[in-house]
Amino acid sequence: MTHPIRTAALALMAGLLAPAAMAQEVTLRFQHFVSPNSANPKYFIEPWAEKVEAESNGRIKVEIYPFMQLGGAAPEQYDLILDGVIDGGWVIPGYQGGRFPQAEALELPFMVTKSAEEASRAAWDYTQQHLADDFAEVHLIAAHMHGRGLIHKKGPAIETADDLQGLKLRGPSRPATLLLDKLGATPIGMPVPQFPESLSKGVVDGGVITWEMSPSLKLDELTDSHTDVAGDKSLYNLYFIWAMNKAKYESLPDDLRAIIAANSGAETSAWAGRAHDLGDADGKAAMIASGNQVATLSEEATAEIRAKGDEVITDWIAEMTARGLPAAQLVDDVRAAVEKASAGSGS
The missing domain is CATH 3.40.190.170 (Bacterial extracellular solute-binding protein, family 7)
Structure with a gap:
């Protein structure tokens, strides 16, 4: 026979626990x-x-x-x-x-x-x-x-497109490596966690990456210079x-x-x-504080690189069109989305 006090206690406990059980975590x-x-x-x-x-x-x-x-x-x-x-x-x-x-x-x-x-x-x-x-x-x-993608390398900053000739540079994606190849560098695709070791062992001379990742990758120690392009558009993203x-x-x-x-x-x-x-902003400040060279390419040098970038875009459109994608429309739609976002920010 079930004890009436125990039954009442169990019922009370069940009632108290019910909301907790219903409030799933x-x-x-x-x-x-x-x-x-x-x-x-x-x-x-x-x-x-x-x-x-x-x-x-x-x-x-x-x-x-x-x-x-x-x-x-x-x-x-x-x-x-x-x-x-x-x-x-x-x-x-x-x-x-x-x-x-x-x-x-x-x-x-x-x-x-x-x-x-x-x-x-x-x-x-x-x-x-x-x-x-x-x-x-x-x-x-x-x-x-x-944010903006830059060229980080051992030795002095890039001044012209020709300065990239023969450099072994890390790239994070296919479009980035296509651009580096057009510029005469030797692109080496790799995820970001591999970049510092590759720099320290001389597998690469540098690479493209953002300011913000520079401190955590110790680019103040592993590279000497950081070069951005002129203008409001990013070299790559x-x-x-x-x-x-x-x-x-x-x-x-x-x-x-x-x-x-x-x-x-x-x-x-x-x-x-x-x-x-x-x-x-944090990363750029850290690289400046380290004494590394921080540079921006001239408009003329940026135009040289941008011309190579246009070749990459043309080649990409041809490749993707051959694969059955509306590639020219995709490029137009990115540009339209960027223009809309820029207009919305008031910039």
């Missing part, structure tokens, strides 16, 4: 491939996680793992998300050359502005226009660009997504899914870009 594990002190993690990824946690009243816990601590290599990140090995992460689609060809239009030479926030607004618009099917298997939180496993996203309770949705989209993409602008 979720832990999401996201990872990226760089230092937690670099710009995107510092100014976007970590604050984004904190915002999601706060808006869920702690029911969502977002764990962030830098340096690919949950396993895999940076080029595998998209598939790790797709396969549910991780709940979400930061992806550079260009690390898998040829898999997302329409995304390459954003990365072509002198295509987007040096403002990462503006470029990221354009990237989100272009993504919605042309890349939704490519990333339909994940929940896309943000699509963004980094890189396209990123911040994405979540779709099944995990769809398994969330409606109210928690709504919080993730509210922290996805155009403004979230702009925030991710703005993080790179903040980091660029």
